[in-house]
Amino acid sequence: MKLLSFGMICVLLGGCASQEVSIRSEPAENPAAQNAAAAASAAAFAAAAQTSAASPTSTASAAAPDEEPAPPVTAADAPSMHTYDPWERLNRFTYRFNARFDERIFLPAANLYRRVPSPLRSGVHNFFGNLSEVDRVINYTLQGRFKFGVRSFGRLVINSTLGIAGLIDVAKKLKLPGAPTSLSATLATWGMHPGPYLVVPLLGPSTLREGLGFLGDYGTSYAINVADLYRGNVSWGLGTVNAVDKRANVDFRYYASGSPFEYENVRFLYMRKTLIEDEGLKPKHRKRGKKSPDRRNEAEEPAGK
Numbered sequence: 001m002k003l004l005s006f007g008m009i010c011v012l013l014g015g016c017a018s019q020e021v022s023i024r025s026e027p028a029e030n031p032a033a034q035n036a037a038a039a040a041s042a043a044a045f046a047a048a049a050q051t052s053a054a055s056p057t058s059t060a061s062a063a064a065p066d067e068e069p070a071p072p073v074t075a076a077d078a079p080s081m082h083t084y085d086p087w088e089r090l091n092r093f094t095y096r097f098n099a100r101f102d103e104r105i106f107l108p109a110a111n112l113y114r115r116v117p118s119p120l121r122s123g124v125h126n127f128f129g130n131l132s133e134v135d136r137v138i139n140y141t142l143q144g145r146f147k148f149g150v151r152s153f154g155r156l157v158i159n160s161t162l163g164i165a166g167l168i169d170v171a172k173k174l175k176l177p178g179a180p181t182s183l184s185a186t187l188a189t190w191g192m193h194p195g196p197y198l199v200v201p202l203l204g205p206s207t208l209r210e211g212l213g214f215l216g217d218y219g220t221s222y223a224i225n226v227a228d229l230y231r232g233n234v235s236w237g238l239g240t241v242n243a244v245d246k247r248a249n250v251d252f253r254y255y256a257s258g259s260p261f262e263y264e265n266v267r268f269l270y271m272r273k274t275l276i277e278d279e280g281l282k283p284k285h286r287k288r289g290k291k292s293p294d295r296r297n298e299a300e301e302p303a304g305k
Contacts, residue, residue, distance in 0.1 A: 130166025184213030
């Protein structure tokens with residue numbers, strides 16, 4: 001019996017020896033030292049809290065004694081949580097269609113395109129960006145932002161010549177970065193409201209104004225027809241490559257958030273982004289004006305209406 005017990009102990013020890021064993025030594029307990037350290041930490045925290053409570057007032061009075069304190073933020077200053085979406089049923093259907101198309105066709109093509117050497121992809125991206133400078137020149141001129149229009153025209157000339165038909169963004173190296181704009185921004189500058197939320201097939205989130213702007217920009221490009229690239233069979237091939245290039249440069253993935261309210265979240269964020277951009281396009285004298293008397297009702301009014 002003793003031999004059997006001894007054999008079982010040896011087997012158990014052999015099994016334990018094949019496992020990882022980590023030995024951790026606990027620090028020696030010293031209640032007095034721990035209490036003293038805790039008291040010192042509490043005293044330091046209380047002193048820091050008093051200093052931080054006193055410093056903002058003194059700093060503000062020393063830096064700007066004549067300035068009035070900023071008014072408190074009220075519920076009227078909060079953005080509207082509602083979005084004007086009268087075509088919600090159709091928009092949701094289009095959103096699901098875009099998600100399936102992106103998963104099965106668009107995204108695999110973009111992932112395959114990403115395997116192309118980086119210099120070639122950069123050349124393709126610069127080429128289409130250079131073509132869009134034509135629309136930018138027109139829209140900046142219509143917006144009355146002639147400085148940006150001249151810069152876009154300069155980029156077009158430089159990249160079309162020195163940049164070998166726009167394959168190389170030489171203008172950017174010469175401190176002339178691109179500044180995207182569109183007919184939708186032009187309409188916003190003229191005072192047109194974004195209108196209701198709209199999900200465009202294949203293009204994704206948009207508004208009624210941006211949908212009209214897209215058609216206008218495409219019509220302008222089709223009418224000008226630079227180098228005969230916007231008509232005939234060549235336009236279909238270039239349009240497909242342009243779409244794949246744009247998709248490869250966008251990190252958005254449908255339903256990647258895991259939220260059951262992804263449609264609502266995308267709609268809210270997109271409309272708020274649009275309204276913020278519209279506010280930036282307003283002339284300065286309009287921004288400095290007083291708030292309208294109906295400001296308190298803006299939090300209840302749907303965004304986009």
